[in-house]
Amino acid sequence: MESTLEVWMRGPIDGVPPLLQPVAHALLQVKEELTSLLADFPREKLWERPANIASVAFHLQHITGVIDRMFTYAQQWALSDEQFVYLQNEGQKKESIDTHQLLKQLDNRISNAIQELRKIDPASLTEARGIGRKKIPTTLIGLLFHAAEHAQRHVGQALVTAKIILNSAASTEDTL
Secondary structure (H helix, E strand, C coil), X not given: CHHHCCHHHHCCCCCCCHHHHHHHHHHHHHHHHHHHHHXXXXXXXXXXXXXXXXXXXXXXXXXXXXXXXXXXXXXXXXXXXXXXXXXXXXXXXXXXXXXXXXXXXXXXXXXXXHHHHHCCCHHHCCCEEEECCCCEEEEHHHHXXXXXXXXXXXXXXXHHHHHHHHHHHHHHHHHC
């Protein structure tokens, strides 16, 4: 029964401060949904863009990247050269990438994010933070919430794209 419940319904995540439980729950839900629904997604379909929408591969890369960037800003660090390269390459077709690799990268980043949440002092959640080179003003909790919310948004888009691709392939096979 517990595994059929959404992550937030299963109770608190050990060691994560109560005010950050929603962030942890949302990130773990991202991981579970994408792993469950895309584990067997065909490599040759990863970069397909039906109706010119973003590919499943882009969404997986982007979710990982957004979480990484928001948690970097949360620590008041600038993005590294490696993070800028990753950002520039999000959505760039690379045949050598497969679904398993993308899901593994996402799993690693979410696991690291949960560890980082455990170290945050709840008293610091309203402290000012800046986004990017322009230091767009926000707060620590704003960055953490955005990482979770933005990731969830792209989960929905990735899943719809995957279903369109898989249903289109099934329809094509049915007509043959």
